[in-house]
Amino acid sequence: MQIPFIKYNHRNYLNRLNKIKQQPEDYQILLSSSEYRLALLDAIANAQSRIYIVALYLERDEAGQEILAAIYAAKEKNPHLDVKIFVDWHRAQRGRIGEPKTNTNAKYYYEMKQQxxxxxxxxxxxxxxxxxxxxxxxxxxSIIDETVFYTGASINNVYLHKLDKYRYDRYHVINNHVLANSMIDYINHNFLSFDAVQRLDLNTHKTRKQLKSAIKSLRHHLTHANYQFVGEDTNKSLSITPIAGLGKGNQLNQVIHHMICSAKEKIIFCTPYFNLPPIIVKDIIRQLRKGKQVEIIVGDKTANDFYIPPDQKFNMIGGLPYLYEVNLRKFIERLQSYVDKEQLIIRLWKDDDNSYHLKGVWVDNEWVLITGNNINPRAWRLDLENGLLIHDPKQQLTNKFKQELKEIRVKTLLINHYQQIQASQFYPKQVQKLINRLSRIRVDRLIKRLL
Structure with a gap:
């Protein structure tokens, strides 16, 4: 039986989403990682009812210790605080690449508990x-009282610019009790009620084998979970829609796709790793053919958190930034005619040896997505992601978003021709050998799906 073709109205898809009203004066955008760190510490110190920290990891370095010490101090001052911290189970139980396995974040959490x-x-x-x-x-x-701190950053020295280097991200501070409650409810209902979610601040932990069936149940549940709230079906005022996503075809993926396809004039998006899902590449090309302008702000290979400088020992993971750069060069070469017309704008972010971790989508000064989603195949299918979709029909936040974009562009280089991107034959010898070997056995495709 042939399935009839359905022409989606992309803007209608976005308009039909349930929304939470937002006051513009309660929406703040911070412009640096150090400013974000100070704001987070201040909020923790002044918390009245709850502190929920959610991150890929909370590192046992100076910044991580500062944050966790502040949380303990807040709890000691106010014993009635509801305090919970959520991190990735796997990441917390291994050391950083190249470090002893005994120096884990989980061990640090236990030590803090003992103290x-x-x-x-x-x-x-x-x-x-x-x-x-x-x-x-x-x-x-992360939620502190009625305020949501939304960023792609985890908690360590580089993400919070505690020492000499920083990893650039987006930092949004939103005061909204409905939004805060919906995010708390998502955590409590979808994490705490499942056996797979385990305390890490204890001396012993269950093994992966022991949790095999529990992890499977949790993942299956999360593929269908989303934020619950009493919102409004309104498209006339400033609003926010929280969206979660896990697995192929999830709602967050759909929102990104429909945002790009709904643009009337211009699309801007940021990604740290140029490794776009095929559907997004098709969406971009389709919009370019329709005369829309597309701006992509991506990190230079040296601003990638996997980049290994030539004077340091090289390993396979250090080949990733080069694989992403190969992708970018091919993409620009394919679409050079649109670059020549200034319809496709490519910007490379670089600031000395600092790194770039921005993600997000801006459409027509009306729709903005802040997200941790890297807009790559891994985020599209494997990781638990979320995002906040802002609808701003009256452009009440436009100046704040413009200021954010202006700050992002300061450290970027405008690419006018694909030959500005280094060709692979000029890569270091060990990188050339790795890329040739991976390409020959097609392992590069698998790696780009998983990392």
Whole structure:
């Protein structure tokens, strides 16, 4: 039986989403990682009712210790605070690449608990799949009282610019009790009621084998879970829609697709890794053919968190930034005619040896998505992601978003021709050998889906 072709009205899809009203004066955009760190510490110190921290990881370095110490101090000052921390289960139980396995974040959480025996702060590990490579907790949004701190950043020295380097991200501070409650409810209903979610601040932990069936049940449940709230079906005022997504075809993926396809004039999007899902590449090309302008702001290969400088020991993971750059060069070469017409704008972000971690979509000064989704195949299918879709029909936040974009563009280089992107024959010898070997056996395709 032939399935009839259905022409989607992309704007109607977005308009039909349930929405939470937002006051413009309660929406703040911070412009640097150090500013975000200070704002987060201030909010923790002044918390009245609850602190929920959600991140891929909370590192045991200076920044992580500062944040966790502030949380313990807040709980000691106010014992009635509801305090919970959620991180990825796998990431917390291994050391950073190249470090001893004994120096884990989970061990640090236990040590902190031992130092404060009368303060109960639960640190939970959330396993999204049996193996880290097949899915991690990439959910964003920490809640302190009625305020949501939304960023793609995790908690460590680089993300919070505690020492000399920083990893650039987006930092949105939103005061909205309905939004905050919906995000708290999502965590409580979809994490805490499942056996797979385990305390990490204890001395012993269950093994992956012991949790095999529980992890499978949790992942199956999360593919159907989303935020619940009493919102309004309104498209006349400033609003926010929280969206979660796990697995192929999830709602967050659909929103990104429909946003790009709904544009009347211009699309802007940021991604740290140029490794777009095929559907997004098709959407971009379709919009370019219709005369729409597309601006892509991506990190230079040296601003990639996997980049290994030539003077350091090279390993396979260090080949990723080069694979992404090969993708970018081919993409620009294919669409050079649109670059020549200034219809396709490509910007490369670079600031010394700092790194770039921005994600998001802006459409026509009306729709903005802030998200942790890298807009790559891994985010599209494996990780638990979320995002906040802002609808701004009266352009009440336009100046704030323009200022954010202006700040992002400061450190970018405008690419006018694909030959400005380094060709692979000029890569270091070990990189050339790795790329040739991976391409010959087609492993590069698998790697770009998983990392």
């Amino acid at each position: 404060h025996p009368n303060v109960d702060i639960a640190v939970y590990g959330v396993p999204i799949n049996r193996r880290e490579m097949l899915g991690v907790l990439h959910l964003k949004g």
